[in-house]
Amino acid sequence: MSEHFDIAVIGGGNAALCAAMTAAEAGARVIILEAAPKPYRGGNSRHTRNFRCMHRGPLGPLIESYEEDEYLADLLKVTGGKTDEGLARMVIRTSEECLPWMEAHGVRFQPSLSGTLSLARTNAFFLGGGKALVNAYYRTAAKLGVEVRYEAKVTHLAFDDDKVAEITYETGNQTHHITPKAVVVAAGGFQADLDWLARAWGPAAKNFLIRGTPYNRGEVLADLMDQGIEQVGDPTQCHAVAIDGRAPKFDGGIVTRLDCVPFSIVVNKNGDRFYDEGEDVWPKRYAIWGRLVANEPDQVGFAIIDSKAINLFMPSVFPPIKADTLDELAAKMDLPADQLRATVDGFNAACGETDGFMPTELDGVATSGLTPPKTNWARPIDTPPFYGYSLRTGVTFTYLGLKVDDRAQCSIGNRPVQNLWAAGETMAGSILGQGYLAGFGMTIGTVFGRIAGREAAAHAN
Amino acid sequence: MQTELIAEARRQAEICNACRYCEGFCAVFPEMHADGTFSDGDITHLANLCHNCRGCYYACQYTAPHEFDLNLPKALAEVRHASWEDYAWPQPLARAFQTNGVALAIALVLTTAALFLAIFALPGDGDGFYAALSHGAMVAIFAPAFLLPLLALAISVRRFWQDMGGGTPGWSGAFGSTARMTNLAGGHGEGCNYEDEDRYTQARRMAHQCVMYGFLLCFLSTSSGTVLHYVFDAPAPYPFWSLPKLLGVPGGLLMVFGTVWLADLKRKSDRHLGHAAAWGGEMAFIGLLFLVAATGLLLYWLGATALMIPLLALHLGAVLTLFLLTPYTKMAHGAYRLAALLKHHQS
Numbered sequence: 057m058s059e060h061f062d063i064a065v066i067g068g069g070n071a072a073l074c075a076a077m078t079a080a081e082a083g084a085r086v087i088i089l090e091a092a093p094k095p096y097r098g099g100n101s102r103h104t105r106n107f108r109c110m111h112r113g114p115l116g117p118l119i120e121s122y123e124e125d126e127y128l129a130d131l132l133k134v135t136g137g138k139t140d141e142g143l144a145r146m147v148i149r150t151s152e153e154c155l156p157w158m159e160a161h162g163v164r165f166q167p168s169l170s171g172t173l174s175l176a177r178t179n180a181f182f183l184g185g186g187k188a189l190v191n192a193y194y195r196t197a198a199k200l201g202v203e204v205r206y207e208a209k210v211t212h213l214a215f216d217d218d219k220v221a222e223i224t225y226e227t228g229n230q231t232h233h234i235t236p237k238a239v240v241v242a243a244g245g246f247q248a249d250l251d252w253l254a255r256a257w258g259p260a261a262k263n264f265l266i267r268g269t270p271y272n273r274g275e276v277l278a279d280l281m282d283q284g285i286e287q288v289g290d291p292t293q294c295h296a297v298a299i300d301g302r303a304p305k306f307d308g309g310i311v312t313r314l315d316c317v318p319f320s321i322v323v324n325k326n327g328d329r330f331y332d333e334g335e336d337v338w339p340k341r342y343a344i345w346g347r348l349v350a351n352e353p354d355q356v357g358f359a360i361i362d363s364k365a366i367n368l369f370m371p372s373v374f375p376p377i378k379a380d381t382l383d384e385l386a387a388k389m390d391l392p393a394d395q396l397r398a399t400v401d402g403f404n405a406a407c408g409e410t411d412g413f414m415p416t417e418l419d420g421v422a423t424s425g426l427t428p429p430k431t432n433w434a435r436p437i438d439t440p441p442f443y444g445y446s447l448r449t450g451v452t453f454t455y456l457g458l459k460v461d462d463r464a465q466c467s468i469g470n471r472p473v474q475n476l477w478a479a480g481e482t483m484a485g486s487i488l489g490q491g492y493l494a495g496f497g498m499t500i501g502t503v504f505g506r507i508a509g510r511e512a513a514a515h516a517n
Numbered sequence: 518m519q520t521e522l523i524a525e526a527r528r529q530a531e532i533c534n535a536c537r538y539c540e541g542f543c544a545v546f547p548e549m550h551a552d553g554t555f556s557d558g559d560i561t562h563l564a565n566l567c568h569n570c571r572g573c574y575y576a577c578q579y580t581a582p583h584e585f586d587l588n589l590p591k592a593l594a595e596v597r598h599a600s601w602e603d604y605a606w607p608q609p610l611a612r613a614f615q616t617n618g619v620a621l622a623i624a625l626v627l628t629t630a631a632l633f634l635a636i637f638a639l640p641g642d643g644d645g646f647y648a649a650l651s652h653g654a655m656v657a658i659f660a661p662a663f664l665l666p667l668l669a670l671a672i673s674v675r676r677f678w679q680d681m682g683g684g685t686p687g688w689s690g691a692f693g694s695t696a697r698m699t700n701l702a703g704g705h706g707e708g709c710n711y712e713d714e715d716r717y718t719q720a721r722r723m724a725h726q727c728v729m730y731g732f733l734l735c736f737l738s739t740s741s742g743t744v745l746h747y748v749f750d751a752p753a754p755y756p757f758w759s760l761p762k763l764l765g766v767p768g769g770l771l772m773v774f775g776t777v778w779l780a781d782l783k784r785k786s787d788r789h790l791g792h793a794a795a796w797g798g799e800m801a802f803i804g805l806l807f808l809v810a811a812t813g814l815l816l817y818w819l820g821a822t823a824l825m826i827p828l829l830a831l832h833l834g835a836v837l838t839l840f841l842l843t844p845y846t847k848m849a850h851g852a853y854r855l856a857a858l859l860k861h862h863q864s
Contacts, residue, residue, distance in 0.1 A: 164705040166541030184576025185538030311535035373535040
């Protein structure tokens with residue numbers, strides 16, 4: 057079978073679809089090579105829920121305004137300055153025109169979800185979430201004549217000097233070769249390849265849970281880096297958060313989050329505390345806890361609360377382990393009962409006045425003379441029934457990726473690859489050096505997907 | 518109540534409550550997220566609030582083959598059907614007719630045969646149809662056949678209302694959302710996912726409203742005839758420029774059009790996103806509504822010919838089946854759904 061395509065897009069998530077639709081609208085004949093089967097199409101976009109968007113006045117579902125400098129300041133806060141400011145500003149500025157473009161391509165928005173009021177000004181929520189967005193884009197892409205191959209695993213890109221000459225991909229046990237004029241890589245990171253993760257992070261990574269798609273195994277990324285395509289981002293790091301320890305190994309998504317830590321004490325498997333649970337509000341601390349738990353024995357933690365705290369946080373999908381005494385709870389959670397009791401007694405004794413307890417803000421209700429301290433929301437754990445959740449490290453994405461310029465183009469040596477562009481998580485390391493800002497991944501994917509599609513189509517035409 | 522179905526719906530609702538991505542689609546999710554606890558009454562309420570628009574299924578990141586295996590439209594449809602059977606009195610009738618199209622067809626044959634017998638056994642006393650069956654005989658058959666099942670349904674829905682927690686009904690919200698069928702509008706107003714996977718269309722919403730408004734017009738037509746007969750001493754047959762005809766003819770046409778459309782949509786839709794076992798019973802019910810409307814229109818057209826007698830028997834047989842089985846067929850869903858909406862719009 058001979059197939060002629062102007063552009064091959066490798067990957068099937070938000071960035072890939074934005075690139076494919078943009079290129080098809082420019083008149084190019086486009087094929088999407090998606091590694092996942094149809095029900096799992098869309099990569100990590102399937103699990104997303106919103107898009108962080110600059111706006112100078114009310115826009116779509118977004119209220120008030122959210123301007124470039126504030127957006128950039130928010131980003132710099134979470135990345136600790138490890139940000140390419142030029143690219144970041146370009147993404148932020150372009151995000152404003154993306155929202156109407158997304159609507160024109162089928163995405164529908166909804167008001168900020170209950171429990172997420174703090175994002176109503178900055179983040180536009182997709183009606184139905186990321187899978188609904190992905191579905192809408194596949195429908196629009198189909199109308200534009202984009203061809204889609206599912207379960208199409210790209211194994212190799214053959215180069216001819218500074219040009220991609222041929223793509224090899226497999227479907228089932230068939231091998232295919234195509235020779236498109238231009239290529240867009242939007243195939244995510246490598247976080248679902250636990251062996252790679254263990255080589256990068258250390259053997260502890262084998263105990264991590266992968267929050268997103270099992271299909272982001274980094275095969276294309278590895279193939280390109282092996283051939284000298286320029287890379288960016290810390291190869292040893294991943295973005296990880298603390299999630300419910302009972303979550304599935306892959307693909308647990310949003311419902312595995314666990315928001316109880318600020319109202320709890322967290323112990324390791326020996327029954328000892330290891331960090332200040334009340335350091336800051338949870339949205340600012342869940343990423344730190346992914347790393348903290350990763351450093352404890354067996355990469356597991358246990359959050360313990362009492363009945364006073366059970367209704368103070370969004371429910372996890374898994375019910376807490378419940379017991380009338382701490383000894384019973386220790387037995388149910390396989391913790392050493394004596395040590396757990398000693399830790400709780402020590403913590404309770406260090407708690408002081410609790411009248412100022414305010415669950416929604418830093419209340420300064422702290423322990424005294426305790427190491428490590430708990431600096432906010434420190435109330436004794438003394439009112440049965442007691443509840444426990446296990447915590448594990450949940451990996452969201454990896455930082456290692458392809459280095460691109462402001463036109464999304466990849467490079468080899470010191471020169472651009474003539475016909476290779478990258479978008480989405482595959483190149484997000486070019487902008488985000490560490491940390492994460494809610495909804496920014498979809499912004500990078502949309503902005504760079506559209507640029508990559510436009511540039512690839514211009515090259516192909 | 519069937520505890521396994523409730524337990525499965527509760528398992529799924531707890532996953533939904535931790536996700537909340539679908540909040541904007543319909544009334545089910547805001548209701549579900551309001552307090553996050555799911556008693557049997559809460560689950561039954563959610564099940565009857567669900568209009569089976571399927572938006573949440575196609576948007577869901579946790580549908581099979583994912584191990585969470587979410588299919589909320591199906592889980593709620595199964596609880597919903599079970600609740601209609603459980604609240605119905607007598608229950609065996611609901612079990613027979615909700616899911617079984619053949620049972621409905623047999624009932625139709627029996628009622629039509631009974632009407633034939635009545636027409637031949639009883640004398641007529643007037644013009645038009647009354648020449649075949651007297652007004653008195655019609656009232657004697659249809660008044661109890663209409664009112665007694667309605668009473669049975671009212672008792673059932675009252676028990677449902679109490680299980681949901683009772684209280685003051687939210688009349689304007691519930692009637693407003695029924696009149697516009699907002700829960701099939703998808704939140705964005707572009708309709709629901711039904712006949713073509715995740716594509717939003719207004720087809721099912723429109724088809725449903727054709728049937729609903731068509732039925733209401735036909736009901737008003739009959740009511741206006743009753744008023745003309747008793748209050749104004751003006752018995753049937755009525756000319757075209759009269760209330761019964763001006764309401765009944767468009768009503769009948771809307772019902773014919775809407776039922777054909779609904780059946781076609783239902784044929785194209787994925788039956789595993791609903792209560793698959795009830796498919797036959799629901800299709801048969803759509804067929805019954807079609808028959809009621811189509812024979813009514815045909816009677817108007819061919820009422821002066823020799824076909825009048827068989828058409829009249831078939832029409833009255835279909836109407837009698839519809840009335841008698843109101844608490845035990847899909848017809849009951851209107852009352853339960855309205856009650857669920859009255860509860861939802863309470864405060």
